[in-house]
Amino acid sequence: MRLWRLTRAPFVALDRKGAVLFGARYAPAGVPVVSLASEAGLAVLVALRYQPADLVGIPGDFVLGWTDVDAVPERVADGASDAAIRTLVVEWLATESSLLIAVRSKVLPEADVVLMNPRHPDAARVAPLTCRAFSFAECLHRPPLADSYRNTT
Numbered sequence: 001m002r003l004w005r006l007t008r009a010p011f012v013a014l015d016r017k018g019a020v021l022f023g024a025r026y027a028p029a030g031v032p033v034v035s036l037a038s039e040a041g042l043a044v045l046v047a048l049r050y051q052p053a054d055l056v057g058i059p060g061d062f063v064l065g066w067t068d069v070d071a072v073p074e075r076v077a078d079g080a081s082d083a084a085i086r087t088l089v090v091e092w093l094a095t096e097s098s099l100l101i102a103v104r105s106k107v108l109p110e111a112d113v114v115l116m117n118p119r120h121p122d123a124a125r126v127a128p129l130t131c132r133a134f135s136f137a138e139c140l141h142r143p144p145l146a147d148s149y150r151n152t153t
């Protein structure tokens with residue numbers, strides 16, 4: 001399965017350091033986990049949520065990366081509360097029962113947030129991200145047609 005991540009270039013390694021320092025939505029600080037997305041668009045939307053609304057001061061070193069992982073993720077039951085998901089994820093990480101676990105995205109419910117357990121024995125076989133430059137300014141640029149279309153509705 002192809003998994004996606006939008007991150008700054010210095011943090012492209014799938015080494016869990018960011019989550020250990022700052023935590024993640026479904027894991028507290030100090031717990032190693034790697035957050036990925038089942039779709040490129042979801043990776044962009046999730047990263048966008050953490051940027052300033054006016055996009056001023058965003059670093060210019062973002063990259064969109066992907067890796068292909070030969071594993072089927074466990075699935076968190078739909079409708080579970082964030083607290084229940086966090087508890088389940090912490091237990092899942094501790095038991096190392098699988099490499100991946102999928103949580104239906106709250107941002108884009110048609111896609112999944114896929115968490116990778118970097119302590120699982122199979123994590124060493126996950127290829128590094130293949131990356132391309134990514135620009136929020138280019139992604140969110142409104143072409144002239146957008147304004148004229150909006151005025152006709």
